[in-house]
Amino acid sequence: MILDLIQNSFDGLAMGAAYALLAVGFTLVFGVLRRVNLSYGPAIMVGCYAATWVSVAFHSNIVILLGVTILGSVLAGAYVEKLCFAPHRQGSAIAAMVASFALWMQFEEAVTLVMPKHLYDFPPMFEGGPLAVGPLLLRPEALVMLACAIVICAALQFLLARTRFGLAVRAVIDAPIAAQLAGINVPRVLLLVFLLASAVGGLAGWLIVSTYTQVTPMLGMWSTLKGLLAMMIGGLGSLRGAVVGGVALGLVEAHSQWFLGPQARDLIAYLLLFVLLAWRPRWMTTQSAS
Amino acid sequence: MDDYTVGILTNIGLISFIALSAYLLIIAGEMSFGQQGFFGVGAYTAGVATAMYGIPLPVAAVLAMGAGATAAFLVGLPTLRLRGLYFAMATLAAAEMFRIVFELLHFQRDIDGEPVGPDGTQGFRGIRWVFENGVEPEGFLALVWGMLAAVIVLFLLVERSRLGATLRMLGEDPELARLLGIHVERFKLGVAAVAGALAALGGALYAHHNTYIEPRNFDIMLGVHSLAYALIGGLGTVFGPLLGVLVDIGVLEGSRVFQGYRMIVFGGLVALLLILRPRGLLDERTVHWLKRRFA
Numbered sequence: 001m002i003l004d005l006i007q008n009s010f011d012g013l014a015m016g017a018a019y020a021l022l023a024v025g026f027t028l029v030f031g032v033l034r035r036v037n038l039s040y041g042p043a044i045m046v047g048c049y050a051a052t053w054v055s056v057a058f059h060s061n062i063v064i065l066l067g068v069t070i071l072g073s074v075l076a077g078a079y080v081e082k083l084c085f086a087p088h089r090q091g092s093a094i095a096a097m098v099a100s101f102a103l104w105m106q107f108e109e110a111v112t113l114v115m116p117k118h119l120y121d122f123p124p125m126f127e128g129g130p131l132a133v134g135p136l137l138l139r140p141e142a143l144v145m146l147a148c149a150i151v152i153c154a155a156l157q158f159l160l161a162r163t164r165f166g167l168a169v170r171a172v173i174d175a176p177i178a179a180q181l182a183g184i185n186v187p188r189v190l191l192l193v194f195l196l197a198s199a200v201g202g203l204a205g206w207l208i209v210s211t212y213t214q215v216t217p218m219l220g221m222w223s224t225l226k227g228l229l230a231m232m233i234g235g236l237g238s239l240r241g242a243v244v245g246g247v248a249l250g251l252v253e254a255h256s257q258w259f260l261g262p263q264a265r266d267l268i269a270y271l272l273l274f275v276l277l278a279w280r281p282r283w284m285t286t287q288s289a290s
Numbered sequence: 291m292d293d294y295t296v297g298i299l300t301n302i303g304l305i306s307f308i309a310l311s312a313y314l315l316i317i318a319g320e321m322s323f324g325q326q327g328f329f330g331v332g333a334y335t336a337g338v339a340t341a342m343y344g345i346p347l348p349v350a351a352v353l354a355m356g357a358g359a360t361a362a363f364l365v366g367l368p369t370l371r372l373r374g375l376y377f378a379m380a381t382l383a384a385a386e387m388f389r390i391v392f393e394l395l396h397f398q399r400d401i402d403g404e405p406v407g408p409d410g411t412q413g414f415r416g417i418r419w420v421f422e423n424g425v426e427p428e429g430f431l432a433l434v435w436g437m438l439a440a441v442i443v444l445f446l447l448v449e450r451s452r453l454g455a456t457l458r459m460l461g462e463d464p465e466l467a468r469l470l471g472i473h474v475e476r477f478k479l480g481v482a483a484v485a486g487a488l489a490a491l492g493g494a495l496y497a498h499h500n501t502y503i504e505p506r507n508f509d510i511m512l513g514v515h516s517l518a519y520a521l522i523g524g525l526g527t528v529f530g531p532l533l534g535v536l537v538d539i540g541v542l543e544g545s546r547v548f549q550g551y552r553m554i555v556f557g558g559l560v561a562l563l564l565i566l567r568p569r570g571l572l573d574e575r576t577v578h579w580l581k582r583r584f585a
Binding site: 030036038083084087088091092093094095096098099101102103104105106108109110113221225228232236263264266267270271273274277278280 | 553
């Protein structure tokens with residue numbers, strides 16, 4: 001029983017690391033643009049499909065596929081930014097969000113036109129099964145996910161807090177007009193943040209599909225929903241919150257799945273979000289960006 | 291009219307109900323990601339009523355509206371004070387919870403030796419009231435559009451009245467509304483319940499048109515589509531959401547020219563349209579201009 005709890009917690013932690021990365025990408029965009037990018041997950045899916053295509057055609061190794069996934073996500077992200085966010089920078093947040101939903105539809109149809117099968121195999125990150133540590137089974141992929149989440153978050157914190165680019169980003173968040181007057185190219189900063197978020201999303205997508213070794217068109221909706229859920233649970237707009245939210249979501253899901261089954265897992269995740277939103281503890285209302 | 295045209299026109303009518311439901315909330319200043327939940331509540335309630343208990347469709351539709359309004363009221367109670375994305379996410383969470391409850395719902399009765407009723411993810415088959423009572427597809431089409439016309443007339447009456455002005459003021463500036471003595475929370479709760487009832491009515495008709503429903507029909511895709519319909523059609527008039535549905539289902543699906551590429555065309559069209567007209571084709575300014583010109 002205790003062993004099961006530990007094993008579940010570890011599995012949840014690994015999944016939570018992936019959610020955390022998804023939420024970090026979401027948070028970067030939301031924190032800076034104050035806009036929700038519904039196409040965030042679908043752009044990641046485009047990257048994963050591009051990598052799957054390369055894998056089917058050239059049997060490339062997994063590291064090259066990582067590069068392809070990130071590149072595909074970033075290109076798809078650039079398309080989303082140009083069509084949905086750059087034009088609505090001063091305008092309506094709803095219009096930007098609905099436009100990003102429209103591109104989601106495009107991405108989903110485009111990938112199923114190019115690769116029509118319902119499910120594609122993706123090469124695994126590691127050959128061979130899980131490592132046995134005493135009575136527990138640890139998947140090496142999980143350790144990589146956790147390590148990636150920690151390193152990426154630390155790097156982003158450093159980037160935002162200590163570099164000139166980070167200073168520019170914070171200036172744009174706090175006072176866009178003053179930032180513009182001080183000579184910061186605001187549209188360019190916003191585009192770069194968007195692409196950075198897409199790259200983080202691409203990495204998260206690669207970690208997820210090479211852990212579960214399959215790619216389906218559901219990946220887009222799944223990534224958007226999980227990223228949003230983790231971001232909202234963590235309190236919207238702070239990177240640390242996104243990580244905490246992702247890990248909390250992963251842990252809650254792992255335990256409720258084990259005790260109650262997969263449908264109850266999703267039910268409890270949404271119930272948690274609903275209750276948190278209705279109750280709104282103090283940490284959910286913080287709006288700081290870094 | 292051939293069967294295909296009748297089917298498309300019926301679908302346009304059915305989806306218009308949920309698009310109008312999303313539109314009503316946008317006008318009142320709230321963006322809901324969760325109207326599909328109430329659409330589903332209506333579909334399941336009406337389906338259970340007619341298929342399992344032999345209740346006639348008109349009564350079942352009223353029951354569905356009651357259930358939809360109650361559900362929307364209960365969801366609105368703790369969430370309507372939330373703003374923007376918080377409200378959108380809370381409604382999304384609620385709608386997803388409804389969908390998962392439908393997945394967990396196994397509730398069947400033997401009717402003529404066959405089990406009838408919601409069967410979890412297997413869906414809910416045999417909602418055949420329309421066929422058993424000899425309603426032709428054209429008759430059902432007339433029924434759907436008749437109900438829709440009634441709803442539109444109600445909307446038009448409200449928009450001309452003090453109530454309509456209050457509604458738009460609530461959307462534009464809730465603080466001002468509060469200062470003018472309007473109970474903002476109470477008013478919004480009422481609006482949410484009406485929007486829930488409207489979506490549920492659409493769901494009840496939808497279930498009887500398709501004879502088969504499953505939880506997947508009521509996922510986030512339907513909810514975001516209905517928001518998109520309201521927004522591309524325009525927020526200036528009740529005909530905006532209808533125009534949005536017409537553009538997507540009528541022109542793109544109906545014309546069959548874009549078969550296989552429909553979503554790519556529709557998606558690109560919507561994104562470009564929103565750059566040119568962020569509040570849709572029939573936005574407030576256009577509607578005002580049209581009224582001055584022709585009325």
